[in-house]
Amino acid sequence: MIDLGISKLALIGVVALIVIGPEKLPRVARMAGTLLGRAQRYINDVKAEVSKEIELDELRKMQKDVQEAAHHVEQSVSQSWNETTEELQSIAQEPSTLYSTTYVSSDQLARKAKDFRRKKLAKTSAVPAWYKNRHGQRNHIVSGSARMARHRAKSRPPVSFY
Template identity: 50%
Template sequence: MLDLGISKMALIGAVALIVIGPEKLPRVARTVGTLLGKAQRYVSDVKAEVNRAMDLDELKKMKASVEEAGRDVESSLRSVKTDFEKDWNAVTAEVQDMGEATADSPSPGWTPPPPEYRRPDKNWRLKRGAVPQWYKSRHGVRRQVQSGAARVARFRPRRPGA
């Protein structure tokens, strides 16, 4: 574009001062500055719009390629599904045929399944103490929670006269 240096701008300012005059020069400079700012904003808006249009085109191409890949995957999954269903039906038919043939007598290597596990009838969540109850009662170990008042009464010193 224009290659404006400091010397060229000074020359343009001196010519403008002579032609326009010192009274109108600040107003004209302000107007020229606002017009240049508007022009720069307009050019940047146009550039941004062009970039958005280019990005939109790229996104449309990318969307088309992703959709095509999705269709390819879907078709391959359908073919795998049909192959699997054919194989499954063939295997289940063979198993049913074998089951009908051997329904009267079990095979020699067949063993019945193990019995299902049953938890014992005791309350397994209840925590069992390691110290027996008779030992606790003989040695005065607390077996129940005491309230605050009972604890104070138990450990309160006795009056000598009572």
């Protein structure tokens, strides 16, 4: 840009005053200001247009990237869907492999049934509470913090100064 200082502007003003004359100088200065304003507005419009074009190009590029990403996601989902359906079809064709892995022996079933009956009997038995207390069976299970709260010493309320 042109480097104009105060001394250079004063020199240009003096030369314009001599060349144009004192009568026409205000009119020429107004016209020069108007033309300079128009030139600045035109330059600002061109800058705004260029920046809009740049933004549009960026938006188009972003839209293209998003469409590519969506296409890749769609392909991966369809591929995984196809693999899953193939696995399910292969499992459906071979039912013996499914049952062989979940087979439970009769000994395990008998042990589980016995444990279930024993636990149910312990909960609903007709054994008196005094007998359970004497032999260490608990009627109600209480957490450690609840036992501590029950047996904690009671504190006195604070004494007032008045």
